[in-house]
Amino acid sequence: QKEVEQDPGPLSVPEGAIVSLNCTYSNSAFQYFMWYRQYSRKGPELLMYTYSSGNKEDGRFTAQVDKSSKYISLFIRDSQPSDSATYLCAIKDTGNQFYFGTGTSLTVIP
């Protein structure tokens, strides 16, 4: 079983829509949860990170962690064409290793 699973999509939405991106993870001991955005032919860039359960908001982006169901989500409000990218979830274990989902490709149509 992989440490983190992510629906690869692709996901296509109209501009202004609310986008929901999701991952599940296997180890209940994980505590740090991250979301990265990766544009084509670029390196991943850190969008947000959360610690333990709960929500964290940054502008149009909200990260949510539900440790009871081992489920993490990223919501994008008022989506823009510039949000078109691949979104990667990631989890850090208690040591030094990070585990990444395979990424969800998002296209926002003007």
Add this chain to the structure above:
Amino acid sequence: DAGITQSPRHKVTETGTPVTLRCHQTENHRYMYWYRQDPGHGLRLIHYSYGVKDTDKGEVSDGYSVSRSKTEDFLLTLESATSSQTSVYFCAISVGGAVNGHEQYFGPGTRLTVT
């Protein structure tokens, strides 16, 4: 931008050839990582380093070695390149150390093709 550069950015090499990729950082972060990214697999950890001359294996370390003789440089070597090592390689640093180092920043990547 966490001051991470990778070289070369693109490389085509032949099977059986040794290849070294370089990652350079300008901010003296202790932790550095090498990943490969492939369709359907996402980012997979090859090796990481937690200080000068201190390295450890990741999920897909077979066929790869690393060295870190200076804080700012982390080298990844493919001893004898194979076609299965055709991939995009990313270097990363984490900020904050082992326990709190949950912010990871990536370089621009190296596209390696083994023919």
